[in-house]
Amino acid sequence: xxxxEQHPSTLSVQEGDSAxxxxxxxxxxxxxxxxxxQELGKGPQLIIDIRSNVGEKKxxxxxxxxxxxxxxxxxxxxxxxxxxxxxxxxxxxxxxxxGNKLTFGTGTQLKVEL
Amino acid sequence: xxxxxxTPKHLITATGQRVTLRCSPRSGDLSVYxxxxxxDQGLQFLIQYYNGEERAKGNILERFSAQQFPDLHSELNLxxxxxxxxxxxxxxxxAGTGTGGQQPQHFGDGTRLSIL
Numbered sequence: 001x002x003x004x005e006q007h008p009s010t011l012s013v014q015e016g017d018s019a020x021x022x023x024x025x026x027x028x029x030x031x032x033x034x035x036x037x038q039e040l041g042k043g044p045q046l047i048i049d050i051r052s053n054v055g056e057k058k059x060x061x062x063x064x065x066x067x068x069x070x071x072x073x074x075x076x077x078x079x080x081x082x083x084x085x086x087x088x089x090x091x092x093x094x095x096x097x098x099g100n101k102l103t104f105g106t107g108t109q110l111k112v113e114l
Numbered sequence: 115x116x117x118x119x120x121t122p123k124h125l126i127t128a129t130g131q132r133v134t135l136r137c138s139p140r141s142g143d144l145s146v147y148x149x150x151x152x153x154d155q156g157l158q159f160l161i162q163y164y165n166g167e168e169r170a171k172g173n174i175l176e177r178f179s180a181q182q183f184p185d186l187h188s189e190l191n192l193x194x195x196x197x198x199x200x201x202x203x204x205x206x207x208x209a210g211t212g213t214g215g216q217q218p219q220h221f222g223d224g225t226r227l228s229i230l
Contacts, residue, residue: 031216032216034218034219036221041223042223043116043118043204043206043221043222043223043224044157044204044221045116045221046218046219046220046221049218051216089157093216095216096170097169097170098164098169098170099162099169099170100145100147100162100169100170100208100210100216100217100219101147101159101162101170101172102147102149102157102159102219103159104156104157104158105156106156107156107157
């Protein structure tokens with residue numbers, strides 16, 4: 001089955017700096033890649049997603065890039081703010097037989113320091 | 115607020131017991147998913163239902179079962195509970211089934227299950 005690896009496991013940046021989180025996936029049939037932000041005591045919140053027919057997508061300070069050949073995708077957060085501190089998860093999905101399960105990476109604890 | 119409602123927020127019970135977790139999807143969403151989050155296993159997919167029918171299954175234990183009712187709410191039943199079942203259980207919902215392109219999944223805030 002699909003396997004998603006995520007790096008780094010922890011990331012500390014200064015406020016205003018950029019943060020980059022990287023993921024690789026194993027199944028070349030994966031075609032949907034969402035990113036989630038999880039704050040303490042809350043469920044994962046979808047922040048951006050990308051489909052396999054697109055190489056890059058941007059939403060304000062957040063961008064995601066996808067390299068299908070290398071089977072990796074990355075989350076870029078610019079001008080980081082303290083409220084960006086959270087755990088971030090990447091995920092991959094294959095539409096198969098009407099099913100739509102997400103396989104998640106192991107998460108990145110992002111800390112934005114003042 | 116994602117619009118996905120899970121109850122209860124916390125559940126404490128003993129080994130060998132049975133519990134039921136409930137999920138109400140976002141208005142208009144037909145698919146419901148259940149995930150388990152634990153420190154050692156991370157976020158793991160359990161099962162998906164679409165409009166009352168099972169659509170995908172992950173590594174869900176035989177002691178666990180789920181269903182989706184005609185009003186589209188879903189329940190996850192966990193029986194013969196073991197200490198290792200202590201985890202956060204999340205429900206997510208999406209508009210479609212995955213055919214013709216995946217729809218974003220939106221998560222509730224979970225049920226924290228503690229087995230004593």
